[in-house]
Amino acid sequence: MYKSFEFTKKIRSIVLAIIAIGAVLSVAGIALNLDHTHRIWANVLLNGFFFTAIAMGAAFFVIVHVLGESGWHTAVQRIPEAMSMYVPFGGVVMLLVLVGMHDIYHWSHTEHLDEILQGKSPYLNPIFFSVRTVAYILIWSMLVMWFRKVSLKTDTNSDIRLFNKQRTIAGIFIVIFAVTSSTSAWDWIMSIDAHWFSTLFGWYIFVGSFVSSVALIIILLFILRRMGYMQHVNDEHLHDLGKYLFGFSIFWAYLWVSQYLLIWYSNIPEETVYYVKRMEDFEGIFYANVLINFLAPFLILMARGTKRNLTWLIAASIIVFIGHWIDTYLAIMPGSIGHADFGILEIGMTVLVLGIFLLIFFRNFAKAPVVPENHPFFKESFDYDNIR
Numbered sequence: 001m002y003k004s005f006e007f008t009k010k011i012r013s014i015v016l017a018i019i020a021i022g023a024v025l026s027v028a029g030i031a032l033n034l035d036h037t038h039r040i041w042a043n044v045l046l047n048g049f050f051f052t053a054i055a056m057g058a059a060f061f062v063i064v065h066v067l068g069e070s071g072w073h074t075a076v077q078r079i080p081e082a083m084s085m086y087v088p089f090g091g092v093v094m095l096l097v098l099v100g101m102h103d104i105y106h107w108s109h110t111e112h113l114d115e116i117l118q119g120k121s122p123y124l125n126p127i128f129f130s131v132r133t134v135a136y137i138l139i140w141s142m143l144v145m146w147f148r149k150v151s152l153k154t155d156t157n158s159d160i161r162l163f164n165k166q167r168t169i170a171g172i173f174i175v176i177f178a179v180t181s182s183t184s185a186w187d188w189i190m191s192i193d194a195h196w197f198s199t200l201f202g203w204y205i206f207v208g209s210f211v212s213s214v215a216l217i218i219i220l221l222f223i224l225r226r227m228g229y230m231q232h233v234n235d236e237h238l239h240d241l242g243k244y245l246f247g248f249s250i251f252w253a254y255l256w257v258s259q260y261l262l263i264w265y266s267n268i269p270e271e272t273v274y275y276v277k278r279m280e281d282f283e284g285i286f287y288a289n290v291l292i293n294f295l296a297p298f299l300i301l302m303a304r305g306t307k308r309n310l311t312w313l314i315a316a317s318i319i320v321f322i323g324h325w326i327d328t329y330l331a332i333m334p335g336s337i338g339h340a341d342f343g344i345l346e347i348g349m350t351v352l353v354l355g356i357f358l359l360i361f362f363r364n365f366a367k368a369p370v371v372p373e374n375h376p377f378f379k380e381s382f383d384y385d386n387i388r
Contacts, residue, residue: 002373005229006067014140015362019355025348034346038200039262041100042336043345047095047353049188050212050328053205054089055357057213058083059144060177065168071380074372075237076230079217081151082143083364087358087372091137093129094188095352098130104336105129107194116270124191136184143173148364151372158374181206189328192335196274200259205331207255208293212324220361222314229370232382235308239386242307245297245316253294282350287338289330292323308386 033039043181053338058080066203101108107117107124119123131177147169154162190201198204218241263271295321306312333340372378 002232002369002371003007003229005224005362005366005370007086007362011227011362012359015355015359017358019352022348022350022352022355025344026352027343027348029343029348030342032374036337037100037157038103039337039341039345041097041103042332044093044100045097045104045188046328046332046346047349048090048093049332050209050325051323051353051357052087052094053145053209054213054216055084055086055090056140056177056181057206057210058217059087059140059147059173060210061213061217063147063170063173063177066166067174069377071377072237072240072384073381074375074378075233075381076217076221076241077151077221077372077375078365078368078370079224079230081148081212081285081368082120082361083213083216083220083357085148085364086360087144088141089356089360094133094137097188098133101126105194106190107334120194124194129187136180139176139180143169143176144325147173152368154372154374155369160376163376189331193274193277195270198259198263198274200210200255201297204252204255204259207248207252208324208327210253211245212321213246214248215320215324217241218310218317219243222310222317224365224370232371234382236384236386237381238310238313239304240306241299242313242316243386245313245320246301246307249294249297249301251318253290253298256290256294277338278330281338282330282334285326285330289323291326292319293327296320296323301363333376349350353384 029043030040032353061080062073062077062084065077097104105124107113107120108126110121110125122128147166150162150165150169154166180347182205185202185205186197189205190197221230221233221241233241260275263275271273297316300312300316300319301307329346
């Protein structure tokens with residue numbers, strides 16, 4: 001038997017303190033920016049999207065291993081499962097974005113559309129945008145809750161039909177998410193710069209979200225181990241998590257360079273405007289983004305030993321987590337507020353939503369055993385070696 005997680009009063013108090021600090025800073029930041037409502041709503045979108053995408057990335061982490069009939073992931077499966085339970089709340093935050101739509105999306109000002117935006121109006125219009133947003137949230141929430149419900153049933157019932165049902169849900173999830181992960185990125189992020197588009201953008205946002213999810217899985221694993229849980233996770237499991245963090249950081253950099261070079265080489269004004277804005281008004285952040293999200297994890301995790309060392313992994317994970325928040329900031333702020341602003345509002349809202357994310361995670365992690373012992377591949381997770 002494995003030690004079940006107890007959401008103690010001490011842990012709850014720490015998480016509630018984080019939420020309280022974030023709430024106070026957020027209120028102060030909002031009060032200071034009442035004349036700049038576009039900045040307020042841009043921050044709602046930033047943190048609403050960032051943490052919801054991480055929760056969906058965590059769900060994808062479990063789903064893809066279920067479809068691939070993986071064994072090793074069962075040792076850590078309950079961490080991303082509990083993370084995915086943030087999706088319904090994250091959806092509520094994204095619905096708030098609809099209230100501030102006119103402060104973020106230029107195309108929502110239907111009375112002042114230019115010729116290009118008029119051509120896109122059948123797709124980019126407030127009503128259809130709102131319908132799609134609601135659809136994303138409802139479908140994603142139903143899928144993650146459906147999978148979680150079946151997963152919890154396996155703790156008391158080892159019937160193989162439950163695992164077959166999980167695989168069926170995973171198949172439905174992967175097809176729907178393959179489409180909606182891109183279309184939601186187009187809607188919520190790319191349409192901020194409505195004159196610009198990139199066929200790589202959906203992939204780019206997805207990979208950034210997924211590697212952020214892996215980073216947060218490692219961070220939460222580290223925290224849980226410090227609390228005395230998850231001691232069954234060994235160097236082989238850490239190695240696999242490290243390979244995901246390393247590999248997808250490189251894949252993110254590949255997509256970043258591919259998108260940038262194609263636009264730079266073509267030098268078409270309606271395409272280059274996206275990068276001109278970021279390189280002129282966000283110059284320091286623009287170049288730091290690449291260094292943080294690619295060079296740092298690449299150098300730290302290149303050696304085999306660092307992927308098997310939780311201390312090195314946690315350092316790389318914190319860098320990647322912060323780095324991809326910056327990447328999301330760069331995707332949203334230039335088109336919505338037009339210049340680099342970072343202060344109490346940005347810090348406060350991030351801390352607030354992070355605190356709520358942790359509260360939802362710990363509450364759900366405490367509702368189930370820390371490992372799915374009845375999983376048919378659970379024993380397999382301890383019977384393999386990473387030879388590379």
